[in-house]
Amino acid sequence: MTVQTPQEPGHYPTAPPWASPPAPVPVAPPEPLFGGLVPPYGDPENKHGQLLVRFPEEVHAAARPEAPSWRPVVVLTFFFGLVGAVSAMRRAGKARRYGRNRAPYWLAFAGTYVFALAFWTVLAVNVALPAYLNYREGAVTKNLQSVILDDGRVEKALLAEVSGAVCAPEADRGADGLRPYLCTFDLTEGGKTSLHVRADERGNWEISE
Numbered sequence: 725m726t727v728q729t730p731q732e733p734g735h736y737p738t739a740p741p742w743a744s745p746p747a748p749v750p751v752a753p754p755e756p757l758f759g760g761l762v763p764p765y766g767d768p769e770n771k772h773g774q775l776l777v778r779f780p781e782e783v784h785a786a787a788r789p790e791a792p793s794w795r796p797v798v799v800l801t802f803f804f805g806l807v808g809a810v811s812a813m814r815r816a817g818k819a820r821r822y823g824r825n826r827a828p829y830w831l832a833f834a835g836t837y838v839f840a841l842a843f844w845t846v847l848a849v850n851v852a853l854p855a856y857l858n859y860r861e862g863a864v865t866k867n868l869q870s871v872i873l874d875d876g877r878v879e880k881a882l883l884a885e886v887s888g889a890v891c892a893p894e895a896d897r898g899a900d901g902l903r904p905y906l907c908t909f910d911l912t913e914g915g916k917t918s919l920h921v922r923a924d925e926r927g928n929w930e931i932s933e
Contacts, residue, residue, distance in 0.1 A: 791815075791824035794832040801836040802843075808833050864925050865891055865905070871927040872907060881919060881931055885912040891921075901925065904932060 792815040801808025812833040816826035872878060873889045888910035897903040902922040909917055923929035 788824065789822045791819040791822055791828075794828045797829055797832045798836045801833050802840045805837065805840065808836065860925075861893065861903075864923075864927070865893065867927045868905065868921075868923045868929060869907070872921065872923075872929055873909075875929075877931070878909065878919065882909065882911075882917055884917070886910060886917075887912050894920075897925075902930075905929075 794812075794815065797808050797812045797815065800811050812829040816829040819826050819829070869889045869891050872891070873886065878889075879885055886909040889907050891905045891907040894904045894906055901924045903924075904920065904922050907919050907921055909919065911917060920932040921929045922932050
């Protein structure tokens with residue numbers, strides 16, 4: 725019969741396990757997602773969280789308030805001139821606060837101002853000024869008819885008494901300020917007769933030779 729002799733126990737460490745911690749095991753860096761590293765937050769290359777559209781700036785602009793209309797600038801500038809600049813300035817400021825373009829308001833003001841200046845100038849020269857001159861000359865003619873009727877020179881020139889006068893201009897006023905008229909008089913004894921005179925704007929007249 726063979727007697728089995730047990731093995732002697734091995735060497736046991738005398739120090740506690742926490743006296744010498746094991747060396748750290750190196751950890752490999754994580755694999756990049758989607759084939760690349762993600763840039764930090766705030767980096768221009770970080771596209772995380774942005775709209776997945778082709779032109780995201782257009783989508784962002786769509787959420788802003790609509791810019792004020794530029795049409796009132798055109799109306800105010802056409803009828804009131806430089807007053808339109810005040811409207812353009814206010815509307816451009818509001819558009820800037822909305823993140824919109826300010827140029828349309830100043831372009832509307834500048835273009836309308838130039839057009840309105842030319843339009844009103846042509847209207848004044850071709851319509852308003854002739855109408856005013858015609859009205860003024862009509863008043864001058866009426867004044868001449870009243871003055872010439874009370875002047876005794878007419879009766880001396882016609883050798884007859886007159887009771888009424890109607891004068892009509894025959895040409896434009898000359899450089900000397902005198903305008904030729906043909907005055908027709910009603911004779912007291914009946915009938916009519918005419919006399920050529922020249923008169924200024926204040927009713928001073930003389931018989932034309």
